[in-house]
Amino acid sequence: MTEQTTKLSREQLYNEIWEISVSGVAKKYNVPYAKLLKLCKETNIPYPPSGYWTQLNFGKTVTKTPLPESSITEVTLPDNSAPKRSKRTAVFTTVTEVSKEVKVEENLNSEVNTTEESEATDNQLVTEGSGTPRDKQHIYRTVDGKHNIYNREKLYEQVWANPVVDVAAQYGVSDVAIHKICKSLNVPVPPRGYWSKIRAGAKPKKTPLPKTKGVTEIVGARTFEGEKETNTASQPLAFLSEAEREKVLLAAQQIKVSPENVKLHKKITAYKSVVKEWNKNNMRPEGAQKGFNNYYYSKRPPFLAGVISNETLPRVYRILDALFRQVENLGGTVNDDLSLQIRGEYVHFEVSESQDKIKHEITRQEAKDLLLYEDAKRHNTWASEPQIRKYDYVFNGRLRVSIRKRRHFRETDKMSIESRLGDILIALYEESQVLRLEREASEEAERKRMEEERREEERRNRYNEEVERTIALENAALDYERASRIRAYVKAMEDSASQDGMDEETVNWIDWAKKKADWLDPIVAREDELFGKREHEKNEDQKALKKFGQHWW
Numbered sequence: 001m002t003e004q005t006t007k008l009s010r011e012q013l014y015n016e017i018w019e020i021s022v023s024g025v026a027k028k029y030n031v032p033y034a035k036l037l038k039l040c041k042e043t044n045i046p047y048p049p050s051g052y053w054t055q056l057n058f059g060k061t062v063t064k065t066p067l068p069e070s071s072i073t074e075v076t077l078p079d080n081s082a083p084k085r086s087k088r089t090a091v092f093t094t095v096t097e098v099s100k101e102v103k104v105e106e107n108l109n110s111e112v113n114t115t116e117e118s119e120a121t122d123n124q125l126v127t128e129g130s131g132t133p134r135d136k137q138h139i140y141r142t143v144d145g146k147h148n149i150y151n152r153e154k155l156y157e158q159v160w161a162n163p164v165v166d167v168a169a170q171y172g173v174s175d176v177a178i179h180k181i182c183k184s185l186n187v188p189v190p191p192r193g194y195w196s197k198i199r200a201g202a203k204p205k206k207t208p209l210p211k212t213k214g215v216t217e218i219v220g221a222r223t224f225e226g227e228k229e230t231n232t233a234s235q236p237l238a239f240l241s242e243a244e245r246e247k248v249l250l251a252a253q254q255i256k257v258s259p260e261n262v263k264l265h266k267k268i269t270a271y272k273s274v275v276k277e278w279n280k281n282n283m284r285p286e287g288a289q290k291g292f293n294n295y296y297y298s299k300r301p302p303f304l305a306g307v308i309s310n311e312t313l314p315r316v317y318r319i320l321d322a323l324f325r326q327v328e329n330l331g332g333t334v335n336d337d338l339s340l341q342i343r344g345e346y347v348h349f350e351v352s353e354s355q356d357k358i359k360h361e362i363t364r365q366e367a368k369d370l371l372l373y374e375d376a377k378r379h380n381t382w383a384s385e386p387q388i389r390k391y392d393y394v395f396n397g398r399l400r401v402s403i404r405k406r407r408h409f410r411e412t413d414k415m416s417i418e419s420r421l422g423d424i425l426i427a428l429y430e431e432s433q434v435l436r437l438e439r440e441a442s443e444e445a446e447r448k449r450m451e452e453e454r455r456e457e458e459r460r461n462r463y464n465e466e467v468e469r470t471i472a473l474e475n476a477a478l479d480y481e482r483a484s485r486i487r488a489y490v491k492a493m494e495d496s497a498s499q500d501g502m503d504e505e506t507v508n509w510i511d512w513a514k515k516k517a518d519w520l521d522p523i524v525a526r527e528d529e530l531f532g533k534r535e536h537e538k539n540e541d542q543k544a545l546k547k548f549g550q551h552w553w
Helices: 010-029 033-042 052-057 087-091 095-123 152-161 164-171 175-184 194-199 242-254 266-281 313-329 364-378 417-500 504-520
Strands: 006-009 074-077 141-143 147-151 217-221 340-342 345-347 350-359 391-403 407-410
Touching: 006 010, 010 033, 010 074, 033 074, 147 152, 152 164, 152 175, 164 175, 175 217, 194 242, 194 417, 242 313, 242 417, 266 313, 313 340, 313 350, 313 391, 313 417, 340 417, 345 417, 391 417, 407 417, 417 504
Parallel strands: none
Antiparallel strands: 006 074, 141 147, 147 217, 340 345, 350 391, 391 407
């Protein structure tokens, strides 16, 4: 059986070995590693020494052994399958040959094991592809193109230079995976709001990389091939034109709360009375939980009422003042109910204050009611048990801004709402785009519904018209059939009377009968002097001839 062999020039094999290693060439051409190494020795082709790929990966200077001259210009790669020997050949194999073969094989395997072990270690640090630029090699490293090697120090630099989402895209994994890897390597990541502060021009403190005695590199699988391209749709305000987008982002960077002595926006000043009046008439007792979920939808309080303490309201007004002024600077408007009109869309949002849950302390009146109830029980008299709650809810000053159920900005001990105004402004603009798409989708659905109704009405009208025409055709055909029967009858009368000769009365009757047939015939449609024109399309009841009484008109 003829073996299929692969032939390469000696120089080509040399170049490929120094580009992707001996093991890489062995995998590429599906040949045994040991045999390929033996071929290199026999043809005097040098291959990279131990540590070569590690030094190359870390940017150190490496030396490439030049290809020495040789009379051999072409090499044949070894076949992957072991040659089959017949039993006869095996029997006549001498002991000397076997011993010699074993000795050579042992020496070669010893050398192969050493080279293969060092090359396997080095290949774990080889960057994917030989044509990758040197500065790109430091972004991420892969093992056989399917796994990443995460270096602790390098990963720390990356997550503090770019958002985790961008770093994850470079490695071909999800941002959740990067967070888990950072945790396993004890690599701190920027806290929430870090990049918002950067966009606002602040310089937040960078958490230093702690020392560790654990591992400094780990291997993880890639979840998709290649480096993710930047998705413009995931960028903030990608739906805006570049000029408008830059304008909004600049406004988000510049937004800040005015001092207390600055006059508030006129819409806020006018709206204060609405909140004050509702809070004054609010029937919920002091200490009760006050949030949007604690009010019936039909009795939901107006914006800012019932969900923010009187002590926090002035601060909320200043926050809204800063937002409203930037919205107006960007071309938007503020409505009387403090909702916004951004890019032609009405944008609503909610501001509420968190509450702390504390154990309820019984008031003097509640204690009195409880004593009365216990006394009534002892005297076997009826009394209703006072409803005393176990906990009180106290406003704690921490604000929360909610843009429908889509976005929430919660205040924490380390981050105030004032520091996130830029993000809130961007979120309001993104909400306007969501509302626009929803409105356009709703309008398109309504247009399609009305168009379908119009087509349905048109089909219904055409159907009814066709029914009426068909009925009229049937009615006219019946008239034609009657006229045909009358003419046949008149013809028979003429034939019968002509044999004996027709008198004047018969002639007159035949003439009258023919006229009545012409009156019934829709083709002739003769007008009768008494009946007028016959309406052939009407049904039998409508066309039936009826006698009148004394007065026929």
